[in-house]
Amino acid sequence: MTADEQPSEAAPGVTDAASGAAGAQAHEHETPQAPPRPLLAQDWRRLLRMGAVGATAQMFLALSNMPLRLDDRLLIKPILSFGYLSLLFVPFVVGNRVGHQIKREGIPTHAAGAHEVIGGAVAGAVAGAGVSLMALLLANFDLREPLVNWSPQLADLLAFGNSTGFAVFIWLLLGGLSGAAGGAMRLLRPRIRRVAVTMILTVGLISVMETLVTDLAEGMRFEWLTDRVYARRGGVNWNWALILAAVSGLVSVLARGRVRRTRERIASLEGASRNRANLGLIALTGALLVILPMFTGKLTNELLANVGLFVLLALGLNVVVGLAGILDLGYVAFFAVGSYTAAVLTAATSPRINPELPWFVALIFVVGITGLVGLFIGAPVIRMRGDYLAIVTLGFGEIIRLLFLSDWLSGWFGGSQGIVRIPGAGIFGLASVDGTDPRAVFYLVLAFCALTIYISWRLERSRLGRAWMAVREDETVAEAMGINTVNVKLMAFVVGAVLGSFSGAIFSAKVGSVFPNSFLILVSIVILVVVIFGGMGSIPGVIAGSAVLIGVLGGPRQPGLLAEFSEYKLLIYGALLIWMMLARPEGLIPSVRRSRELHQQEMAQDAWLREQLDEEANGGGSLRASAATS
Amino acid sequence: MTCTMESTGAGGGATAAAPLLETRKLSVDFGGLHALDGLDFEVREGEIVSVIGPNGAGKTTLFNAITATVALSSGDIVFEGGSLLGLDPNKVTARGIARTFQNVRLFANMTVLENVMVSQHCRTRQHAFGALFCTPAFRREEAEIRERAEKILNFFGSRLVGYRFDQPAFTLSYANRRRLEIARAMATEPKLILLDEPVAGMNPVESAELTKLIGRLRDEWGFAIVVIEHHMDVVREVSDRVVVLDHGTKIAEGVYEEVSNDPLVIEAYLGHGNENS
Numbered sequence: 001m002t003a004d005e006q007p008s009e010a011a012p013g014v015t016d017a018a019s020g021a022a023g024a025q026a027h028e029h030e031t032p033q034a035p036p037r038p039l040l041a042q043d044w045r046r047l048l049r050m051g052a053v054g055a056t057a058q059m060f061l062a063l064s065n066m067p068l069r070l071d072d073r074l075l076i077k078p079i080l081s082f083g084y085l086s087l088l089f090v091p092f093v094v095g096n097r098v099g100h101q102i103k104r105e106g107i108p109t110h111a112a113g114a115h116e117v118i119g120g121a122v123a124g125a126v127a128g129a130g131v132s133l134m135a136l137l138l139a140n141f142d143l144r145e146p147l148v149n150w151s152p153q154l155a156d157l158l159a160f161g162n163s164t165g166f167a168v169f170i171w172l173l174l175g176g177l178s179g180a181a182g183g184a185m186r187l188l189r190p191r192i193r194r195v196a197v198t199m200i201l202t203v204g205l206i207s208v209m210e211t212l213v214t215d216l217a218e219g220m221r222f223e224w225l226t227d228r229v230y231a232r233r234g235g236v237n238w239n240w241a242l243i244l245a246a247v248s249g250l251v252s253v254l255a256r257g258r259v260r261r262t263r264e265r266i267a268s269l270e271g272a273s274r275n276r277a278n279l280g281l282i283a284l285t286g287a288l289l290v291i292l293p294m295f296t297g298k299l300t301n302e303l304l305a306n307v308g309l310f311v312l313l314a315l316g317l318n319v320v321v322g323l324a325g326i327l328d329l330g331y332v333a334f335f336a337v338g339s340y341t342a343a344v345l346t347a348a349t350s351p352r353i354n355p356e357l358p359w360f361v362a363l364i365f366v367v368g369i370t371g372l373v374g375l376f377i378g379a380p381v382i383r384m385r386g387d388y389l390a391i392v393t394l395g396f397g398e399i400i401r402l403l404f405l406s407d408w409l410s411g412w413f414g415g416s417q418g419i420v421r422i423p424g425a426g427i428f429g430l431a432s433v434d435g436t437d438p439r440a441v442f443y444l445v446l447a448f449c450a451l452t453i454y455i456s457w458r459l460e461r462s463r464l465g466r467a468w469m470a471v472r473e474d475e476t477v478a479e480a481m482g483i484n485t486v487n488v489k490l491m492a493f494v495v496g497a498v499l500g501s502f503s504g505a506i507f508s509a510k511v512g513s514v515f516p517n518s519f520l521i522l523v524s525i526v527i528l529v530v531v532i533f534g535g536m537g538s539i540p541g542v543i544a545g546s547a548v549l550i551g552v553l554g555g556p557r558q559p560g561l562l563a564e565f566s567e568y569k570l571l572i573y574g575a576l577l578i579w580m581m582l583a584r585p586e587g588l589i590p591s592v593r594r595s596r597e598l599h600q601q602e603m604a605q606d607a608w609l610r611e612q613l614d615e616e617a618n619g620g621g622s623l624r625a626s627a628a629t630s
Numbered sequence: 631m632t633c634t635m636e637s638t639g640a641g642g643g644a645t646a647a648a649p650l651l652e653t654r655k656l657s658v659d660f661g662g663l664h665a666l667d668g669l670d671f672e673v674r675e676g677e678i679v680s681v682i683g684p685n686g687a688g689k690t691t692l693f694n695a696i697t698a699t700v701a702l703s704s705g706d707i708v709f710e711g712g713s714l715l716g717l718d719p720n721k722v723t724a725r726g727i728a729r730t731f732q733n734v735r736l737f738a739n740m741t742v743l744e745n746v747m748v749s750q751h752c753r754t755r756q757h758a759f760g761a762l763f764c765t766p767a768f769r770r771e772e773a774e775i776r777e778r779a780e781k782i783l784n785f786f787g788s789r790l791v792g793y794r795f796d797q798p799a800f801t802l803s804y805a806n807r808r809r810l811e812i813a814r815a816m817a818t819e820p821k822l823i824l825l826d827e828p829v830a831g832m833n834p835v836e837s838a839e840l841t842k843l844i845g846r847l848r849d850e851w852g853f854a855i856v857v858i859e860h861h862m863d864v865v866r867e868v869s870d871r872v873v874v875l876d877h878g879t880k881i882a883e884g885v886y887e888e889v890s891n892d893p894l895v896i897e898a899y900l901g902h903g904n905e906n907s
Contacts, residue, residue, distance in 0.1 A: 455762060458762050461761070462758070462772075463761070463772075466744055467748060469739075469748070470740065470748045470751075473737035477735045477737070480729060480731075481720075481728075481749040481751065481752075481814060481818060482723035482724050482749065482752030482818045483720055495758070
């Protein structure tokens with residue numbers, strides 16, 4: 001394998017300039033041409049500023065009690081716990097950012113050198129000084145009254161069990177080292193950096209996702225391996241961490257460029273072969289999703305089912321927000337209506353009417369009723385635009401919840417008692433799907449996800465979908481182009497409501513009870529964050545978004561992979577959202593529309609120029625000809 | 631397609647063909663400002679009318695009033711013998727009036743083809759059901775929409791076709807954006823097109839080409855056209871008739887040569903001679 005790779009590395013030109021990998025290598029060779037900066041010619045002001053930001057972040061994190069809470073969670077036994085990592089990654093990031101330099105025309109103005117390491121160390125030490133200051137303050141003042149996390153335990157944690165003086169010293173040092181490491185990442189050549197990042201990520205992911213991996217291991221019968229990798233009380237054993245790093249590094253070296261080249265080859269396909277590749281990918285993903293849960297334990301399936309529920313919700317909201325551009329902050333209302341309708345129609349314990357319909361029959365009514373509710377809420381709401389519309393939907397979301405909670409309707413919906421003992425979803429008498437069997441729930445959710453994806457995919461490529469996009473782009477013009485914007489937006493609202501009701505119906509069957517408290521405004525916000533984070537208007541993006549946010553961090557009530565983070569989930573949501581808006585506003589996996597904008601522009605211009613030149617050569621050229629005749 | 635609606639005029643007894651569009655005592659007020667003040671204005675089948683006048687004369691307000699984007703204070707607008715009062719903008723478009731915008735307003739993130747396809751909305755009817763089940767009727771209509779869009783874009787020569795079909799509209803050059811706006815207006819299958827400064831920001835070559843195109847729009851597609859324009863050479867080239875607005879009223883009307891020598895017009899543009907009048 002290595003022998004096969006060798007020539008292309010030795011002579012990048014051989015692999016044709018068109019391939020991106022070769023292009024990257026060419027850049028790599030250009031880098032040393034620029035001279036490194038002198039060691040002390042630092043932008044001190046910037047270092048201080050970045051360091052101060054890092055210090056503030058660390059103090060905030062310390063006071064949020066995250067380090068203490070997560071200290072039990074060992075990542076690499078016995079070296080690193082999640083708690084310390086949550087503090088130490090800050091100077092690392094700061095150090096790395098400090099080394100960031102502006103590239104002119106794609107060529108760095110300076111080669112990275114010791115300059116970056118020193119800068120990173122200084123900024124990291126300034127950031128670390130935040131923790132040192134924290135340790136000093138903790139030792140000398142008692143601010144427990146306003147700051148609940150101001151505890152001796154925190155002081156102890158920061159001092160590693162030693163004196164305050166040691167804490168002050170060690171955090172300056174650790175911050176400096178971490179910052180220097182961050183800065184040093186800039187020194188590495190891209191290829192080596194990739195290997196390093198792969199190693200860190202592999203060990204990180206394997207230790208962070210311990211529950212998932214052990215669960216998978218039990219299903220697939222390789223516990224013998226995981227029992228060795230993980231320490232008994234959590235965390236990867238340090239020797240295994242090294243082995244994992246070595247293995248992943250080796251794999252990364254061997255696979256160098258291959259993954260990317262394959263991806264680029266798929267991306268460069270056109271027409272029928274592109275479609276075939278896409279179909280293949282979809283089929284592969286589908287097959288994986290069907291087969292994988294057979295080998296995973298309850299925990300993972302529960303997680304997958306939760307992710308699926310949010311995928312359903314997010315896909316529904318995606319139609320409203322991503323396609324039609326209607327900012328709906330009260331989407332939970334439809335989730336609630338779907339859940340309650342299903343509960344009332346299927347549960348024997350429903351207070352007023354209890355027809356005890358089979359789930360699938362009830363689903364027809366659920367869809368109809370939620371659609372009607374969507375129509376009734378939408379009719380007044382969508383006459384508004386922009387911010388006003390968002391605020392009104394927010395209001396309606398709350399109104400629906402308060403209605404279910406109210407004494408007035410408690411005769412129907414049980415008020416705060418909710419409706420309990422809801423039977424599972426019967427599938428044509430074959431099986432009954434309820435919360436006790438998360439695997440079955442997942443398959444049910446998966447089926448509805450497939451249905452929802454199909455619906456949004458078809459609608460996006462229809463007359464209606466185009467009208468939605470036009471309304472999103474410019475409502476006034478859409479109206480002037482003959483689109484009845486009120487109808488079209490209402491349609492988006494209703495489609496969104498119906499799609500949301502699917503997950504509502506599944507939710508009530510899965511959980512077995514519905515309470516008004518399950519439909520807080522927070523759910524709306526989380527779904528919206530999922531859509532924005534994943535990429536508005538992009539189906540794969542929305543799926544990836546809920547996998548990351550709901551699967552890893554957890555939903556409003558559902559625990560994620562990192563159950564330890566449940567208290568800090570919203571904090572991390574917020575931080576992620578901010579970072580996303582700054583670094584990648586189009587989302588995790590942007591819609592084709594958006595990514596196309598970024599790449600093909602230059603190619604198109606070249607093609608246009610070529611066209612013009614051809615025309616000129618073929619006598620006259622269109623520009624001159626038209627000028628002459630007019 | 632042209633000259634088929636002539637007999638449907640409201641004033642059936644009139645000897646000449648009834649106008650396609652007629653505004654009667656049209657007034658639009660913005661607070662105390664009379665943007666349009668009792669304007670009588672008409673367009674006949676297959677006619678190209680230029681509307682000129684100094685800034686703030688009410689030209690764009692006239693377009694907005696016709697397409698129902700601003701509310702009338704008084705007066706009436708009659709199109710093919712029926713009043714347009716109280717209609718939503720999309721209904722006006724459905725009746726057969728299309729427009730372009732002074733500051734180009736394309737659906738920037740949609741492709742060139744999609745821009746034209748979406749503008750056929752009011753002439754097509756397949757809804758969610760057809761799309762979901764991919765019915766034969768749906769597929770047929772989609773193919774028709776696409777075919778018509780390509781035909782319209784082909785009208786502009788090689789500029790908006792081929793690989794350009796799938797380019798997002800925001801990548802187009804300024805002149806091409808103006809062309810696409812016209813293509814989009816054509817896609818609504820109008821009888822009357824309102825062009826708001828179609829050559830603004832174009833270079834002389836492009837401007838001359840578009841002037842020719844406006845003539846072809848009428849000759850080949852049979853649209854009646856109203857053009858707001860500041861470039862007098864364009865106005866001279868295209869118009870059958872020129873209407874001059876100032877302070878919301880019509881101060882002159884006629885063929886270009888008449889209007890351009892009218893002292894009132896010269897005064898409105900050059901703004902002196904106040905002492906005399």
